[in-house]
Amino acid sequence: MLHLVIDGINIEAKEGSTILEAATANGIEIPTLCYDKRVELYGACGLCVVEAEGIPKLLRACATKATDGMVINTKTPRVVRSRKVALELLLTDHDGDCKAPCSLACPAGTDCQGYVGMIANGEYKEAIKLIKDKIPMPASIGRVCPHPCEKACRRQNVEEPISIAWLKSFAADMDLKSDDVFKPEVAEATGKKVAVIGGGPGGLTTAYYLRIMGHDVTVYDAMPNMGGMLRYGIPQYRLPKEVVEREVQEIASIGVKLQNNVRIGKDITLEELRNNNAAVVVAIGAWKSSSMRAKGEELDGVLGGIDFLRNSVMNLPLNMGKKVAVVGGGNTAMDACRTAVRQGAEEVYVIYRRTRSEMPADDVEIEEAIEEGVEFKFLTNPDEIIGENGKVKAVRLQKMELGEPDASGRRSPVAIEGAFEEIELDTVIMAIGQYANLDGFEDLELTRKRTIAADESTFRTSLEGVFAVGDATNKGADIAISAIGEGKRAADVIDSYLNGEIVGYKKPYVVERVVSPEEYEAKEKAYRPHMPHLSPEERKHNFEEIVKGYSAEDAKKEASRCLECGCHDFYECKLIKLANEYDVNPARFGDNKHQRRSEQTHPYIERNPDKCILCGLCVRVCEEVMGITALGLIGRGFDTIVQPEFDKPLQSTECISCGQCVTLCPTGALREIQPVTKPVPAKEKETVTTCSFCSAGCQMKLKSVGNTILRAVPEGECSLLCADGRFGFGERQSVERKLGAKVNGETVSFDEAAKAINEAFSKYDASDIGVAISESLTNEEAEAAKKYAEEVLKTSNIFTYSTRKQGPRAAMGLGFSPKKHNEKFGEVALSSNANAKGLEKLGIEKSTDVFKAMFLVGEELPEGAKAEFTVKIGLFNDDADIFVPQSTFAETNGTVISADGKTLAIRKAVAPACETDTLTFIEKLMK
């Protein structure tokens, strides 16, 4: 044993171990991107460098033998600097999208690609889980969000963006409708109290996530109901109050306390809240309309857009008359004019000083307003509101023209001298901006814009323990999802504050790719499915919700259009993890990156040299472990690239699709082509089980999300899988699989099928019944089938056909490294079925006999054979009198016996795609 000191800790290490091995064995992590114990030392990445006392050079921990008495430091400034520069240099030539542009564009960082992918795969629960990790009110947000995500969506290079927002409300509606509504896990109570002032999206979000972290949170709101602007600022036809209310309930259901009709400064003071809580969050929003600074604003009949909308929601008298003008070009202006239409106004105008193309409102809102009869007065600005007896009578409009672009890039309107127009009006609604009512918050320091000054990273205000988010802070009013994003980030910061050490939010580093529209030229066009919605006539006189939402079928179809921009290996990528750990800034070294991605046709493996960091693991594992040289290093210096020889397609090389290269790749440069509708980067559930493609008994890890298996990777000491094990799980979730039980072609329940089977067999003499049990079944399934045959069918005609002709590549010695194969299995003869040994042990022998009535458990009749009556439990071929779907090895728990006689566990990774698993069904038969 060697004795050495690493980072001040005395450790022991085996004689001959390297510094890296010594550290790892003692739980000290030293980063590396090119080391793997199965291949020879390489030393390319240089991340494992450490300093040893008395040695002037940095040492590569992977290559340097530990010696007795060595004093090693793994985190000195020199070491950290060296690693950081190495990572930065790598990133200067690492091109891709860590996260999809939709997700990056979302102010709340919602994993849009993730949940869209989940929806495409039919994993609605997983979708809502992902969404609710960032947004507590997705049904509401999905309906009203101006969706910056869709503006960033690259699908628009093909035809139109994915309707990400609608898919969000689809997933949320599905969840709310289900009898198993998503509930986040709430941490144990911390005993820390937090007051949140304001029950709008920002406040509710902060409250929700703080509650999840176990804090005691109360939301105080001045209005009679929670929801803030979602409830009082957005009209019913866009967002029904019931939806908001339902989501507020969900927030309350995890223990967030809600108190309405509490106004700060009147009912309670900020100071009191500070005294009674460990932290206070100010999320009061912007509830005052900005002035137009036109003459006559004080007249009766001039009011703010949000005031008008609020009064409408609260059923307060509007007294707006018949002629209404709304001033402004944003979504609030559209909400106001369309509400005015619905509230019975006969003439509704929108006064906007620029043209339609400069309007900040969503296009669909403008279009629908026009459809509903709203008249747009573009290039006009209220010059004076003319009154009569203190009441609005008309407005005089100054005509404008567009001049030079201003700071925002929009062309600024310039008055045309002497050009005026007058329209008769009863009401003028100002919808040109909002600001916060800060009464009761006088103690807080403000910005120059007269908003609450809150630190961009910690959300701290000038008062200790008081944080602020949303429209009332810093740059002022913004869209709801921005407030939600701040709320979630603030919750994390406040949690750290409550735990004693405040940690500010830092935007994670990600690599982003610049794309050109040409990339998408060849892509087949597929437009969005039609969204059912009310016609102008159906909608203009009521407040019924216009958009009806997608059906599950349409939602899946729509979600399947996703181009999967974000890296599929984001959650496995070692590079991005280290990049963030070391706080990299690669931009200073320039960003002249290779663009060498090319079209590929390998059935299982996709290579993307743009993401390759040349760690050489793929090349080395292919050559050293598998004894194949499908990949090699080509070129020199900066232009070095990993390629098959002569740049042949990978499948034209010696490649056997073992996928070892993919497993070892530390980035997304090599990835599995996943046999699912929509491969999606996600945090996967891992289930260790035994591969069932042959009797080798290889251990594997199934990686799944919900009930979708995304990948199968080798596990354990041997760490090898052949192409079947690595990529063959696709057949388990293939669309070809038959999932319904059938009696004489009619679909029935499993119970009905069981009854029919027992009835049918009872008509046969026991000696006429044969039971064929497949060697691909688990011990438990086979045993149950045998027991059923013996005890219920009373037959002794129990055997196996083992009809599976296409043996797995491992057993055949094809497609599997012959070298490794022999090393592992020696002379053990492999069977092409997983559990031949298990059946042998159960005394089930091979046979080709066919009886009058056959019960085929995972089996097929021998070729050409016919039986009078057949019952089949199977996967694909439902050609039988009675057919019951079989569960797969990924859907069941049990054991198999490998060729070398080991009993190995089969573990359930996903729920059976059919009604129940095979074992449960056989047990059903026994009853």
Added chain:
Amino acid sequence: MKIVVGQGSCGIAAGAGKIYDLIENANPSCELTITGCIGMCFVEPIVDIYDDEGKLKRLVRVKDSDAEKIVEAVEKKDLSIVDYLEISDEDNSFLTQQTRVALRHCGIINPEKIEDYIADDGYQAIEKVLKTMTPEDVIEEIKISGLAGRGGAGFPTWFKWNAAKQSTGDKKYLICNADEGDPGAFMDRAVIEGDPHNLIEGMLIGAYAIGASEAVVYVRAEYPLAILRLENAIKEAKEKGYLGNNILGSSFSCEMRIKAGAGAFVCGEETALIESLEGQRGMPRLKPPFPAQSGYWHKPSNINNVETFANVPWILLNGGNAFSAMGTEDSKGTKVFALTGKIKRGGLVEIPMGKTLRDVIFNIGGGIRDNAEFKAVQMGGPSGGCIPMSLIDTVIDYKKLGATGAIMGSGGMVVMDSSTCMVGMAKFFLDFTAKESCGKCIHCRLGTKRMLEVLERIVSGKGESGDIELLEELCVSIKDGALCGLGQTAPNPVLTTIKYFRDEYEAHINDKKCPAKECIDMVSYSISDNCKGCTLCARNCPVNAISGKVKEKHIIDTDVCIKCGKCYESCKFGAVVVE
């Protein structure tokens, strides 16, 4: 009488091949023979005539038309006929100031005749070793000599030999590194072309010392003549029993072969060289294990440079003490340098350690060509650094040179005058290392590339403030993090130019000016009133950018001008202005 025509690559390049043929065709009655590089590349082609007393008359810068005269002089036994070709005393001092050990036979013997070598003490060292010394004795003698690796790193040779000897193994290899890749270096080539048997003998002694039965010479394929002469020498040595089984009747057997490298600079790094020998991609291996423990085919191997081996026979014949008597406390013996660049007398220089750079550049090399101003000398090629005028009296010794930021290196000495832009020079070498990086480690593959981009930016007038600091940061990181010597030393040209010529970097970045007027993006050509209208410049301009009538002032169209400098060179009135 004997006529000897210098037939090193340098001489052949200067036309010595044809001269030899012309003389041969004239059928002289005396012996006509060849020799390797004499070292005086600046006066090639060289023809040496030995009179009957064996006195040498050296004829230099010989032209084809002189061949007849040479034969006439020999036939008439009147060498005064060719007096006009005889080397001047001044030029001859280039040689007389040298002390030759590794090059002692170069330019004297016929490298294609083993008899010549044998006649000049050849194979006496190996005979002595095999008959009177144990391997331990040999290593001890080398230890006494203080011989250090001449490939650049300067590691004690005895130590490597001893480590390889101590390693257990049924098979050991001795490898000669002749992959001389530094731009401007040609010491090893001269040794192989001029004295291949000396290398073979040195290697045999090394093989005996470490217990190797197989020796390989890794020569770059760009040295075809060296390969040819070495092949011939190996064949001759085998025939004479100096190679093969039971050499000189002893129990020592050793085979030798040549492996031609494919031209990757990094293969000069010993572990990359081994990979290449094994048929793998030339990429360095991690050290440890060192080749002495696990090298070629994972067997104990010893690798030395050509020049190192070339010193060995002399040491064994004359004793380690004789070798260590030359040089300084830290560096023993002699060192060969390839003197090139803006030097008056370029060629091979072998001097005892301890002389100064001034001795080499100004006394032996005769100073700067065209009497221009000395600016700096680049030592050690792309792995080395530059040394400015202020340090011209630096003593040639591993430590002293290292202290300047440059290195001894393998012996490349590129001399620069005031017309050389130091940023451009750094860029040149970095371009070389970036291209020659094997691509394995991050620091070298990407670090040198990013440094090169910064340098390219600076020389094209797009440098930004902070670029020097960025370069320095990258330099430090690459030195610390790169896997092999190539990467670790790649920043040296940049570090030393920043250290000694920071003002030039600043001029490029801040003033967008190249003080040496070499960076074409920062200079413009114009014609001043000195122009006499001789039209010479216009006629020399390759892109017809100059117009003007005879006897009138000419004008350069700067849109068309490619800044090649032809006009500047051709103008006899100094009228072309470069700014």
